[in-house]
Amino acid sequence: MLSRVADSCFWLSRYLERAETNSRILDVNIQIALDFEENNDAKVRQQWMPILSTAKEQELFRQIHGEVTSEAIMDFVTFEKTNANSILSSMTLARENARTVREQISSEMWEQINRLYLYLQSPAARTAFRESPIGFFRLLVDNLHSFQGITDATMTHGEGWQFIQAGKYIERADSTSRVLDFKYHLLLPSGEQVGGNVDITQWMAVLRSCSAMEAYFKISHGHVTSWQVAEFLILHDTFPRSIRFCVDALDQALHSISGVDRGHFSNEAERLSGALRSNLAFTTVDSIFRFGLHQYLDQSQERLNEISNALAETYFRWT
Amino acid sequence: MAQGFFDRYESEGFFDEMFDGEGKVRPHYQRILERFTEMDAQTFERKRALAEKAYLNQGITFTIYSGDEGTERIMPFDLVPRIIPPDEWNLLERGLEQRLRALNLFLHDIYHDQRIIREGIIPLEIIRTAKHYRPELIGVDVPHDIYIHVCGTDLIRGADGGYLVLEDNGRCPSGVSYLLENRQAMKRVFPHLFSRYPVRPVDRYPQELLAALRYVAPHGNPDPTVVVLTPGIYNSAYFEHSFLARSMGIEIVTNQDLIVKDDFVYMKTTKGLEKVDVIYRRVDDDFLDPTVFRKDSMLGVPGIVNAYRKGNVNLANALGTGVADDKVTYYYVPAMIRFYLGEEPILPNVDTFLSAVESDRKYILENLENLVIKAANESGGYGMMIGPKATREEIEKFRAAIIADPRGYIAQPVINLSRSPCYCDGTFEGRHIDLRPYILMGEKTTIIPGGLTRVAMRKGSLVVNSSQGGGTKDTWVLDEGGQPC
Numbered sequence: 063m064l065s066r067v068a069d070s071c072f073w074l075s076r077y078l079e080r081a082e083t084n085s086r087i088l089d090v091n092i093q094i095a096l097d098f099e100e101n102n103d104a105k106v107r108q109q110w111m112p113i114l115s116t117a118k119e120q121e122l123f124r125q126i127h128g129e130v131t132s133e134a135i136m137d138f139v140t141f142e143k144t145n146a147n148s149i150l151s152s153m154t155l156a157r158e159n160a161r162t163v164r165e166q167i168s169s170e171m172w173e174q175i176n177r178l179y180l181y182l183q184s185p186a187a188r189t190a191f192r193e194s195p196i197g198f199f200r201l202l203v204d205n206l207h208s209f210q211g212i213t214d215a216t217m218t219h220g221e222g223w224q225f226i227q228a229g230k231y232i233e234r235a236d237s238t239s240r241v242l243d244f245k246y247h248l249l250l251p252s253g254e255q256v257g258g259n260v261d262i263t264q265w266m267a268v269l270r271s272c273s274a275m276e277a278y279f280k281i282s283h284g285h286v287t288s289w290q291v292a293e294f295l296i297l298h299d300t301f302p303r304s305i306r307f308c309v310d311a312l313d314q315a316l317h318s319i320s321g322v323d324r325g326h327f328s329n330e331a332e333r334l335s336g337a338l339r340s341n342l343a344f345t346t347v348d349s350i351f352r353f354g355l356h357q358y359l360d361q362s363q364e365r366l367n368e369i370s371n372a373l374a375e376t377y378f379r380w381t
Numbered sequence: 382m383a384q385g386f387f388d389r390y391e392s393e394g395f396f397d398e399m400f401d402g403e404g405k406v407r408p409h410y411q412r413i414l415e416r417f418t419e420m421d422a423q424t425f426e427r428k429r430a431l432a433e434k435a436y437l438n439q440g441i442t443f444t445i446y447s448g449d450e451g452t453e454r455i456m457p458f459d460l461v462p463r464i465i466p467p468d469e470w471n472l473l474e475r476g477l478e479q480r481l482r483a484l485n486l487f488l489h490d491i492y493h494d495q496r497i498i499r500e501g502i503i504p505l506e507i508i509r510t511a512k513h514y515r516p517e518l519i520g521v522d523v524p525h526d527i528y529i530h531v532c533g534t535d536l537i538r539g540a541d542g543g544y545l546v547l548e549d550n551g552r553c554p555s556g557v558s559y560l561l562e563n564r565q566a567m568k569r570v571f572p573h574l575f576s577r578y579p580v581r582p583v584d585r586y587p588q589e590l591l592a593a594l595r596y597v598a599p600h601g602n603p604d605p606t607v608v609v610l611t612p613g614i615y616n617s618a619y620f621e622h623s624f625l626a627r628s629m630g631i632e633i634v635t636n637q638d639l640i641v642k643d644d645f646v647y648m649k650t651t652k653g654l655e656k657v658d659v660i661y662r663r664v665d666d667d668f669l670d671p672t673v674f675r676k677d678s679m680l681g682v683p684g685i686v687n688a689y690r691k692g693n694v695n696l697a698n699a700l701g702t703g704v705a706d707d708k709v710t711y712y713y714v715p716a717m718i719r720f721y722l723g724e725e726p727i728l729p730n731v732d733t734f735l736s737a738v739e740s741d742r743k744y745i746l747e748n749l750e751n752l753v754i755k756a757a758n759e760s761g762g763y764g765m766m767i768g769p770k771a772t773r774e775e776i777e778k779f780r781a782a783i784i785a786d787p788r789g790y791i792a793q794p795v796i797n798l799s800r801s802p803c804y805c806d807g808t809f810e811g812r813h814i815d816l817r818p819y820i821l822m823g824e825k826t827t828i829i830p831g832g833l834t835r836v837a838m839r840k841g842s843l844v845v846n847s848s849q850g851g852g853t854k855d856t857w858v859l860d861e862g863g864q865p866c
Contacts, residue, residue: 065637377651
C-alpha cells in the first residue's frame, strides 16, 4: 500500500473520531448545564471553558467571541472554521483525506463522510443545532457510528482497514484520557464535597460522554466513585472506549500491518505500543492514584503521541 | 398540459438531433418523446433533482477557481439523451479509427525519420515551432510504436447534419468519467427507458483502458504494475483520476509517491519501494519532470523522463503527443491520412485557414467578424473568438495578435452546431452540442460506443466546455438493427 494512502487512512479515521469526541463532550455538557439551572456568569465560565483544552484555543475563542456563553462555546467547538479542532474542521480534514484515497475506501464510506460534511455546511445543520443541540449532536454521533459500521461491512479488512483501526483507537484512547482529565479540571463549586451530589453528577457525565454509563453500572452496583470510574475508563479490558481496550486494539492493528506476532516487535511503534499495553494490563487503579491521576493521563497522552510519531516514521515518511 | 412540454419547441433553423426540418420527430427519438410527454413538469423536476443529488453525494464534481477559494460544482446534466443510430455510429467508428492510426504514424515519423517533412507534406517550420513539440524525444522508441493510447476527438455536426472533426485531444483528454456516470444516473432515473431501447453498454471502458495500458508495458512484461498519476486532489479533474484508478483497481499516485532510482521508477509503499512499469499520467508534459521541462513544476518526478527514454517505464499518453494537438497540425491531418495510409479521410475536418500562410492570412484579416479564430495551442474554450459575437475591441485585439504571431492562430467559418432539446426552466429548448468519443489504442483499437455529449447550456452559446458553463448528456448508440423496440 502506498505510504501516502496509509497516512490518509490513518488520519481520516483520527479526524472522524475527534469529531465524535467533540460531539459527545458538548452533548454531555449541555446535559450537565440542564441539571444545574441557576446560571450565573461565573458558573457558565466554570463549566464551559474547560472544553477548550489548550491555551491557544482559549485565546482564539476570546478573539472571536469575547464573552463566554454556552452558545458561543458550542458554536466555536462545532462550526468555527478557524478552530482547527472544531467538528467542522475535523470533518473537513477527514473528507480531504478521504478524497485522496477514494479509490482505496469503499464508495459507501466516502458517501457517508461526504454526506455528513455537506450536511454540516448546510443551513439545515444550523437550524437543527439551534432548535435542539442535544438532538443535533446525537445525530452527528449516530452518523459517525454508521461510518464505523459501513467501514467494517464494506471495506476489505486489509492493510488500509488496519490503518483506519490504528487511527481510530489511538485517537479514542487519547480522547478518553482527555475526557477524564476534563473532569479533573472541572472544579467543584465551593461548599461541594468530593463524593457529593455535584461530584457524582459530573462523574456520571464523564461516563455518559464515553457511552459508558450502562456498562459501568452493570459492574459497580450503583456506586459512583472517582476511582471506580477511572478504573473503568482506564483499565477495563473489554469496554471499547477504555484506554486499555483501545491500546490493545491499536497494538493488534500495528501487528496485523507488519505481520509480526504480538510477543515481538519489528519497529519502534510496535515496541512503544507493546510497552504501553503491558503497563495498562499490569497496573492498578491504586497505583495510578498514588502517581496522580492527572499526571498518569498526561503521561498516557504523551506516550500515544510517541506511538503516532513512530508509526509515521515507520510507514509514511520516505525521503 | 403534458403535451405542452414539447409543443412550443422550435428548431429555429438549426439541425436538430430530435426533430427533422419539418418538426417531425426522428424515428430513433420516438419512444423518448412518448415517455417525456407522459410526464408533467413536477415529475420531471423531481427526476432532475434526484440525478443532481446523486452526483453531489458521490462527489462527482469539478473545481472552479475564482478568488482564493475553489468551489466544487457538479457538471450540469441534462436528462434528454442524445441518440446515435447504428449506421451513423459505424461511420464515426471507422473514421475515428482511421484518424488515430494516421496520428500515431505521424508521431512516430516526427520523432524518427520525418518523412512527411522531407516529402514536403508539412513544412518543417510548422513542426519546429509547435509549442508541444519535444525534440528531446527524437530517436526514442516507445512500445509497439503507440503514442496516443487515449484519444478524445471532438466531433460536431453542421447545418446539414454531417459530422466534422473539430479537434483531436491527444494529450490528456478528460471527461470519460462523466460519460460513465451519466449512464448510471440515467439508469437510476429512467430505468424503463432502457428496456425500450437497445442501448449499447459503455461500462467496459475501464477494463479496456487497463488492457491497453498493460499491453504497452516495457520489455513486453506480461504482469506490469500500472498506476494513474494525478496532479492531486485540487486538480479540477481529480474525481475522474480517482474514478478511473478505482474502476481499474490500480493505485492512484501523486508525484510525491514516486521516486526514480538508477533510471527505474518506484512508488513508496508501506512495504518499501515497488517498481512501476506503466504510468497513465494525467499531468501535462510541461510539469512531468522538473529536470527536463519546467523547472518550477511542483507536480513532477525528477528523473522520470530519463527512465522513459531508457525504456524502463512507459507513459500513456507518450511524451510529445501535443504536437498532434496543435491546431495548425490539425489542418494537415487529412493530408497525413492520404500520406501514411493512402486512404481518403472518412471524417472531414472543418474548413481551416492558417494565418501562417500569406494568402490565408489576408483572407482572415479581411473577414475577422465572420470567422472563428482560435489560438493554436489553447484548449478548454480559452483563446478563441467567435467573430459574429465579438465586440469591436475583441476583433482588434485578435487582429493585432494574429499579425504579431501568425503561427499562433487559425481561423474557421462559424459552424452552427447541431442542437438537441434540453430542459431549461420548466420547458425544453434547443441547445448546441458536440460529441467527444474516446478511442483507445492498445493491441486493438477500441471505441467506447458513444462518447461524451457536451452541451452549451447558455442560450445561443456555441461553447460547450465545462469551464465555460457547459453541461453534458448521456449518449446512446443503438445496437445494430436498432429500431426502438
